[in-house]
Amino acid sequence: MEFIQNFLQQSITFFAIMDPIGVSAIALSLLNENITKTQMNMIAKRSSLTIVIAFFVVLISGDLILKIFSISEDSLKVMGGIVLILMAISMVNGKDKEKTRNESKNDTELAFIPIGIPIAFGAGLFTTIIIFKSQAANLVDLVSISFAFCINALIFYIVLKNSIYIKKYLGITGQNIVTKLMGLIVGAIAVQFIVSGVVHLTNSYL
Template sequence: MTEFFNLLLQHTITMMAIVDPLGVSAIMLSLLPQSTTKEHIDKIARKATLTIIVAFFVVLISGNFLLNLFSIEIDSLKVMGGIILLFTAIKMVQGSMESKNQTEEEREEAIKNDEFSVIPLGVPITFGPGIFATIIILRGHSEGFISIAALIMAYLIVALSVYLAFKNSIYIRKYLGITGQKIVSRLMGLIVGAIAVQFIVGGVSVLVKHYM
C-alpha cells in the first residue's frame, strides 16, 4: 500500500507539472470570445477532459506495442522525451505557451465548433507531446498491477484538475489574474525542466553503459 501511494504521489506531481491545468485554462480563455457563457465553458470543460482521458488510455494501451514494433528502447525514449519536455519547459518559463492573437470572428467560430474541445484544446494544447512521451516512459517502468493502477489513478487526478480548472477558469482569472496564472505556469516550467533533465541524464547513462 505504501508503494502505491508513493507512486501515486510521484506520478501525480510529474504529470500535473507537465499538463499545467492553470496554464492551459488561461490558454483556453484566450482562445474563446469575451461573450462566451458559463454554460459553454462547462460544456467545453467536459468534452476536453473526456478527450484527454481517452487519449491517455490509447497511449497507455498502445505505448509498449509501439516501442516493440519499432524496436525502440525505453531509455532512448527517455532521452527524446526529456528533450521534448525541456523545450516545453523553456517555453513555459519564457511565457511563450500563450496562444497567438485571434480575431473576434475566429473566436466566435471556435466556440460554435464542437471540435474545438477536442482539437486544439484537448489535443495538442492539453495533451501534448510532452505528456505523451511521459506516459509511455512511466508505463514502460510500471510492472505489476500496483504500479499501473497508481499511474492510472494519478492521471485521473490530473484530468479532474484540468476539468476543474477549465470549468472555473473565469473565477481563476478573476482571483489570480493573468499575471498570477503566468507566474504559476512559469513555476511549473521549472519543475518540468527538472523532470526533463532527469529523463535525459537517466536515459543517457543507461545507454552509455549498454553500448560502451
C-alpha cells in the same frame, strides 16, 4: 509505501506538464469573450473526456509503439527528456502553447481540438505516459499511473470549468507566474529522464 511514492511522483509530473491553470488561460483566449458558465462547463467536460480517452489510447498502445519502431526505454527517456526541456523553457519564457482560433468552429468544437489535443494533451504528456508505462513492472504500477492521470484530469476539469473566475482573481500575471513555476518542475523532471536514460545507455554499451 512504494505505490504511494510512485503515485505522488506521477501525479506531480502529470500536473506540471498539463499545467491546467496555464491551459485555462489559453482556452479563454480561444473562446468567445461572452461565453457563459454553462457553456464553459460543457467545454470543460468535453476537453477532460478527450484527454482521458487520449491517455488510455497511449497507455494501451505504448508497448506497441516501442516495438514497431524498435525504441528502447532508455532512448525514449533521453528523447522524452529533451522534449520536456524544450517545453519547460517555453513555459519559463512565457511562450504560450499553440493557440490558433479557427473562426469556423464554435466554442464546443474547440473543446476537443485544439484545447483537448494538443494544448492540454501534447507531446510532453504523450512521451511521459509511454515512459511511465515502460517502467511499470506489474498491474499495480499501471493502476497507479491511471489513477494519477485521472486525478489530474479531474483537476483539469475543475480548473477549466472555473477558469473565468480564476482569471478574475489571479489575473494574467498570476497565471503566468504559475506557468513559470510549473516550467521549472517540468525542467527538473526532464533532467531526471535524460540522466537516467544516458546512464543506462552508457552502461549497456560498456
